[in-house]
Every structure is written in C-alpha cells, then in structure tokens.
Amino acid sequence: MKFVSLIVMMSLLGTNMALTFHRSTGGDDAPVYLQDETAACDMPKACDLKNYEDWYRLGSYCIKYFKAALNFTEAETQCRSAAPGGHLVSVHNSQANDNLLCVVMKNNRKSPRIWLGGFELFQSGKFVWTDGSSWNFEAWTPGEPISRWTSREDCVEMNWSKIGKWNDHTCFTKKSYVCSFKNRV
Numbered sequence: 001m002k003f004v005s006l007i008v009m010m011s012l013l014g015t016n017m018a019l020t021f022h023r024s025t026g027g028d029d030a031p032v033y034l035q036d037e038t039a040a041c042d043m044p045k046a047c048d049l050k051n052y053e054d055w056y057r058l059g060s061y062c063i064k065y066f067k068a069a070l071n072f073t074e075a076e077t078q079c080r081s082a083a084p085g086g087h088l089v090s091v092h093n094s095q096a097n098d099n100l101l102c103v104v105m106k107n108n109r110k111s112p113r114i115w116l117g118g119f120e121l122f123q124s125g126k127f128v129w130t131d132g133s134s135w136n137f138e139a140w141t142p143g144e145p146i147s148r149w150t151s152r153e154d155c156v157e158m159n160w161s162k163i164g165k166w167n168d169h170t171c172f173t174k175k176s177y178v179c180s181f182k183n184r185v
Contacts, residue, residue: 041102061180065107069174072155075115079179088117089180090129092137101164115177118156141165
C-alpha cells in the first residue's frame with residue numbers, strides 16, 4: 001500500500017502547528033515524504049579522511065548516501081568499490097540509526113527507502129551484516145521481519161512504511177543505498 005503524506009506548517013498567533021494529511025493509493029511503492037525530516041536531527045560531522053570529506057562520520061565508520069537505484073548485490077558491490085573496506089552500512093545503536101536517517105533525509109527526503117547491509121542467513125531467521133560486524137541492534141517496523149517460511153524477503157531496507165524503521169524485502173528490488181567503511185584514524 002502506498003501512502004502519500006503532506007505536512008503543512010502553520011503559524012497561528014505565534015504558535016506553530018503541524019497538520020498531516022495521508023492518502024492511501026495502493027501498491028507496494030515507497031511513501032512520499034514531504035516533511036523536512038532533517039529539521040530536528042543533528043547531521044553527523046564530515047569524515048576526516050583525505051578524499052572522503054563528502055562522507056559523514058557514523059561512530060567509527062564513514063558513510064555516504066548513493067541515490068542510484070541498485071539491487072542489494074549490486075549496491076554491496078558498488079560499496080566495495082567506493083572505499084577501502086567498503087560495505088553497505090551496518091547499524092549498531094539508536095543514535096547511529098537516527099544519524100543515518102538524517103543523512104538519508106538530507107539527500108532524498110521524497111524517496112528515502114534505502115538498502116542497509118543486513119540480510120537473512122539461509123532463511124534461518126538470523127540476520128547478519130555484510131561487513132561482518134555483530135548484529136547487536138534492530139529497529140524493525142512492527143510486524144517485521146516477515147516469517148522466513150512464507151517469504152523470500154531476505155535483505156534489509158530502511159524507511160519502507162515507517163521513517164527510521166527497518167523491513168525485510170526482496171533482494172532483487174532496486175533502491176538507493178548507503179555505503180560505509182571503518183575509519184581507522
């Protein structure tokens with residue numbers, strides 16, 4: 001189901017008020033977000049490595065948003081080419097999830113669905129990160145991930161139906177992505 005949201009900011013006697021309008025249009029497309037989702041978030045600082053100043057710091061990693069729509073495997077391959085030790089982004093705490101969301105919304109708030117570097121290992125119900133780091137944090141949309149016995153949704157995306165939340169999805173679907181690499185400085 002597709003939801004289109006419109007948030008209107010109004011100033012009434014010096015008081016700000018937000019109105020939200022939702023319209024369901026059917027289908028499995030991503031919601032369209034028109035609200036300035038980055039207004040209340042703190043953008044991460046720039047990566048401090050030469051030639052990677054257009055990347056952002058996310059804990060001990062540097063990350064970068066890529067708008068090109070690729071399937072999960074293509075996105076992981078591009079991340080490996082984009083930086084030494086590069087992979088699709090892994091997320092290890094709520095602050096990192098929030099900072100990642102800020103970067104995504106700054107770059108593409110109208111279509112913020114992205115690949116994360118998580119995937120289900122052999123339909124086992126166990127998820128792992130492509131960079132080999134520990135799976136120690138989750139931010140699933142309620143009801144997700146879909147049961148491994150009834151679904152072929154093995155790859156993890158962010159911002160499917162709830163901003164900042166995760167969903168398992170078919171790996172061949174094309175969407176934007178975020179790459180990361182360990183900042184060794």
